[in-house]
Amino acid sequence: MLKIKNLHASVDGKEILRGIDFEVKAGEVHAIMGPNGSGKSTLASVIAGHSKFEIEADELSFDGEDLRTMSIEERARKGLFLGFQYPVEIPGVTMANFMKIAVNEQRKSRGEEPLTAAEFLKMMREKAKVVELDAKMTARAVNEGFSGGEKKKNEIFQMAMLDPKLAILDETDSGLDIDALRIVATGVTKLHTPQNATVVITHYQRLLDYIVPDFVHVLYKGKIIYSGDKSLALKLEKEGYDWLINDYKE
Amino acid sequence: MKEQNIDIKTTIEESDYKYGFTSDIDTEFIPKGLNEGVIRLISAKKEEPEWMLELRLKAYRHWLTLKHPTWGHLDIPEIDFNDIIYFAAPKKKKQLASMDEVDPELKATFDKLGIPLEEQKVLAGVAVDAVLDSVSVKTTFQKELAERGIIFCPISEAIREYPELVQKYLGSVVPYADNFYAALNTAVFSDGSFCYIPKGVRCPVELSTYFRINAQGTGQFERTLIVADEGSYVSYLEGCTAPQRDENQLHAAVVEIVVERDAEVKYSTVQNWYPGDKEGKGGIYNFVTKRGLCKENAHLFWTQVETGSAITWKYPSCVLMGDNSVGEFYSVAMTNNFQQADTGTKMIHIGRNTRSRIVSKGISAGQSQNAYRGLVKVMPKAENARNYSQCDSLLIGDRCGAHTFPTVDCRNSSAQLEHEATTSKISEEQLFYCNQRGLSTEDAVGLIVGGYAREVLAKLPMEFAVEAQKLLSISLEGSVG
Numbered sequence: 212m213l214k215i216k217n218l219h220a221s222v223d224g225k226e227i228l229r230g231i232d233f234e235v236k237a238g239e240v241h242a243i244m245g246p247n248g249s250g251k252s253t254l255a256s257v258i259a260g261h262s263k264f265e266i267e268a269d270e271l272s273f274d275g276e277d278l279r280t281m282s283i284e285e286r287a288r289k290g291l292f293l294g295f296q297y298p299v300e301i302p303g304v305t306m307a308n309f310m311k312i313a314v315n316e317q318r319k320s321r322g323e324e325p326l327t328a329a330e331f332l333k334m335m336r337e338k339a340k341v342v343e344l345d346a347k348m349t350a351r352a353v354n355e356g357f358s359g360g361e362k363k364k365n366e367i368f369q370m371a372m373l374d375p376k377l378a379i380l381d382e383t384d385s386g387l388d389i390d391a392l393r394i395v396a397t398g399v400t401k402l403h404t405p406q407n408a409t410v411v412i413t414h415y416q417r418l419l420d421y422i423v424p425d426f427v428h429v430l431y432k433g434k435i436i437y438s439g440d441k442s443l444a445l446k447l448e449k450e451g452y453d454w455l456i457n458d459y460k461e
Numbered sequence: 462m463k464e465q466n467i468d469i470k471t472t473i474e475e476s477d478y479k480y481g482f483t484s485d486i487d488t489e490f491i492p493k494g495l496n497e498g499v500i501r502l503i504s505a506k507k508e509e510p511e512w513m514l515e516l517r518l519k520a521y522r523h524w525l526t527l528k529h530p531t532w533g534h535l536d537i538p539e540i541d542f543n544d545i546i547y548f549a550a551p552k553k554k555k556q557l558a559s560m561d562e563v564d565p566e567l568k569a570t571f572d573k574l575g576i577p578l579e580e581q582k583v584l585a586g587v588a589v590d591a592v593l594d595s596v597s598v599k600t601t602f603q604k605e606l607a608e609r610g611i612i613f614c615p616i617s618e619a620i621r622e623y624p625e626l627v628q629k630y631l632g633s634v635v636p637y638a639d640n641f642y643a644a645l646n647t648a649v650f651s652d653g654s655f656c657y658i659p660k661g662v663r664c665p666v667e668l669s670t671y672f673r674i675n676a677q678g679t680g681q682f683e684r685t686l687i688v689a690d691e692g693s694y695v696s697y698l699e700g701c702t703a704p705q706r707d708e709n710q711l712h713a714a715v716v717e718i719v720v721e722r723d724a725e726v727k728y729s730t731v732q733n734w735y736p737g738d739k740e741g742k743g744g745i746y747n748f749v750t751k752r753g754l755c756k757e758n759a760h761l762f763w764t765q766v767e768t769g770s771a772i773t774w775k776y777p778s779c780v781l782m783g784d785n786s787v788g789e790f791y792s793v794a795m796t797n798n799f800q801q802a803d804t805g806t807k808m809i810h811i812g813r814n815t816r817s818r819i820v821s822k823g824i825s826a827g828q829s830q831n832a833y834r835g836l837v838k839v840m841p842k843a844e845n846a847r848n849y850s851q852c853d854s855l856l857i858g859d860r861c862g863a864h865t866f867p868t869v870d871c872r873n874s875s876a877q878l879e880h881e882a883t884t885s886k887i888s889e890e891q892l893f894y895c896n897q898r899g900l901s902t903e904d905a906v907g908l909i910v911g912g913y914a915r916e917v918l919a920k921l922p923m924e925f926a927v928e929a930q931k932l933l934s935i936s937l938e939g940s941v942g
Contacts, residue, residue, distance in 0.1 A: 256893075259893075259897050260897075261893055263889075282896070283893065283896035284897075284900060284901050284902075287896065287897050287898060287899040292897075293897050295894065295897075298894070299890050299891050299893075300891075301894075301895070301912055302913065303911070303912025303913055303916070304908055304909065304911065304912035308908075309898070309908070310898075312900055312904065312908065313898040313899045313900060316899040316900060316901075317899050320899075352912065369898065
């Protein structure tokens with residue numbers, strides 16, 4: 212589904228990703244961990260298509276299509292979803308209106324008719340349940356005045372609405388209390404199917420108690436320096452990154 | 462406009478009414494320039510009573526003593542007032558046989574605005590079908606208004622038919638000596654609208670809808686007088702979201718509103734005059750004086766969405782004369798490319814317990830300049846006056862300008878005045894977020910701007926709120942990316 216070979220990314224002449232190889236297949240759950248500043252969020256932004264990065268790669272493709280030729284919105288409409296670490300506020304624009312446009316743009320790109328208002332409202336009510344989001348929230352402006360937990364729930368609600376093939380969740384667990392973490396993580400798990408895939412970027416093993424990964428990768432200084440199964444996350448939780456970093460210092 | 466059975470021919474002629482003339486003066490021609498002879502001729506052609514001519518002449522003589530104002534944050538090219546035809550025979554618009562003949566660009570804009578096809582035909586000057594709904598709707602309106610004693614007609618007709626009403630109120634809110642353009646307008650106004658709502662009558666229709674069907678344009682020097690008698694109510698919409706071009710570059714309208722005791726008037730404007738091209742060539746100059754006088758317990762709302770014109774100079778104001786009267790002003794002014802806007806309001810608190818509210822949302826893109834200019838004045842006898850002002854500016858790109866000139870003149874210590882102001886930009890992260898959800902950048906900007914302006918758009922009559930939001934997006938096309 213997602214194929215990345217030898218990906219380099221830099222911003223203002225500073226290289227942040229320095230040769231990433233990464234592949235995600237349908238049905239898989241990947242976790243990306245690593246110390247602060249190792250390039251995790253940059254990787255997510257680059258895959259989503261943020262224009263501020265200079266990109267070089269041998270391959271960067273999604274479902275066989277070269278991502279480099281696609282705009283951010285084209286990638287999104289093809290089923291690439293990014294759950295933001297810091298969701299942005301859009302004052303005066305209701306969640307309902309925002310999602311209606313997003314859903315219908317996606318449908319349009321697939322040659323489908325837009326949803327009627329009734330169909331859309333029904334869909335919104337159903338999907339709000341995934342993360343126990345009060346349906347009244349959809350009448351509020353996008354992320355405006357939302358608490359930290361509400362913002363993250365709202366990201367997963369949007370994921371549920373857009374039903375992506377690949378969801379990259381950038382520190383969706385940060386800033387959540389234990390109950391909110393459970394709700395958000397359970398929501399992500401409910402959305403997982405053999406046809407889609409999830410990449411979670413996280414600092415904490417606790418998220419992975421709910422979202423059980425098939426693979427865990429450690430990103431350090433712009434490279435994936437180690438990959439393993441879910442037991443790697445437990446080991447990292449206990450021992451930190453030092454043993455890995457020491458092994459892989461250049 | 463009095464006949465109940467309007468046939469196709471008159472409908473078409475009336476849609477050409479925008480020039481304010483009737484067909485029997487088609488052959489008239491008066492050269493450029495302004496002098497007393499021209500004014501006498503205008504008055505004679507309109508069969509005006511003597512007092513109207515006197516008023517025009519007084520205004521003209523006063524105008525001659527005035528200099529063009531320079532206080533606006535505007536760069537206005539010198540205007541040669543002797544190079545203007547003040548009394549031109551109307552050009553008959555060419556009737557088009559079908560929508561296929563309409564300029565595809567215009568058609569595309571109509572579609573984007575979501576204007577129904579039948580209305581598009583009227584607006585574009587396509588010959589209309591005999592069974593067109595709007596014709597019957599129009600007659601229905603006329604009937605409904607007449608039954609309630611509401612007068613709604615061209616002001617030239619009102620001067621002849623209802624001279625006592627017009628003479629009582631014309632110039633009572635905006636006297637000819639008020640300013641340069643008010644004097645000029647009083648001297649030469651071509652036509653405009655007169656609206657009178659009798660005591661206790663609630664106007665049953667949005668007069669906006671009427672305008673839409675009429676596709677009534679404005680003259681170059683338009684004069685509007687609205688009188689809401691005691692306890693009455695009317696909602697009035699001027700302008701249209703559809704793009705309007707006009708060969709006259711200078712437009713100087715005057716709008717006067719009298720809101721008698723316990724009456725309520727909502728006046729909404731959607732202004733979409735030709736703003737000039739992307740290099741800043743051409744475009745309409747729109748210099749407008751709008752003011753309402755509120756008597757006891759009266760309530761006046763001004764709502765405006767300004768997207769057009771090369772230069773806009775406009776301050777819809779409220780004189781809160783009566784005790785407990787309320788004035789509200791909601792404005793979205795958008796400028797793009799090389800447009801300039803200097804707009805805002807004046808709230809003059811004279812009576813006791815008078816309240817006013819100002820919500821101004823400026824949006825600047827391209828290399829445009831957008832200024833809010835406001836005055837809140839509390840007179841010595843205005844006990845317990847209250848004002849809340851909010852002036853927000855949104856900048857798109859880094860070559861435009863937003864300016865705020867709020868003035869407060871408070872002469873009564875019991876007044877409570879609040880002022881809030883913000884300046885913001887559409888952030889790259891907002892756009893990234895929207896793009897990531899599948900929205901194009903253009904749609905994202907439209908959405909963000911619509912959200913920003915929402916509080917004001919919500920004050921417009923419903924059908925226009927949706928169109929106005931689309932209009933904002935369209936006006937921003939090409940400003941991002």
